[in-house]
Amino acid sequence: QQQVKQSPQSLIVQKGGIPIINCAYENTAFDYFPWYQQFPGKGPALLIAIRPDVSEKKEGRFTISFNKSAKQFSLHIMDSQPGDSATYFCAASEDAYGNKLVFGAGTILRVKS
């Protein structure tokens, strides 16, 4: 049973659009929520991360929104570009050091030019 449920499985947007990827969890002990980006043939790479004491975090065109009461968090990509086409994974950890990560199933994003 997936501890972190991610949706949608795949997403196609036009260049400049704002894709939104959602994740939900049940374990209230989770306290670290990173997002990873993976290009074909490569390993995942950390994109942005948030802790539950804040409701939003922005880094460049990437924003995480976090709703602790609903146990949901989401990734928004502003002004999406074809180079953002990749697979995105949300993850969570109850280890304060973020060591034992539990990943969502992934979302394949395609940004059309």
Place this chain on the structure above:
Amino acid sequence: DAGITQSPRHKVTETGTPVTLRCHQTENHRYMYWYRQDPGHGLRLIHYSYGVKDTDKGEVSDGYSVSRSKTEDFLLTLESATSSQTSVYFCAISESGRANIQYFGAGTRLSVL
């Protein structure tokens, strides 16, 4: 890929044979991890290490063993490979401390026939 080398990059083997995958790092990071990546499951932690000779199980450890005799090397062994272990295996490393970041290798594609 952050000073991480996985070998081999590709391997085809037969059911019942032993297989060892190697992860070598040049970053002197304390933590090392083995994940498997399968469609619909994202990445799942197999085992991780928090120091030389210190290892612990992840969520899908059955059928796998690990060893870490040196800081830089983390070996994953499938004692008797099964078709269900066909997957892409990723090694990751991280330093200790809060707001941890895991750096992933390029992966090993294993096919068990």
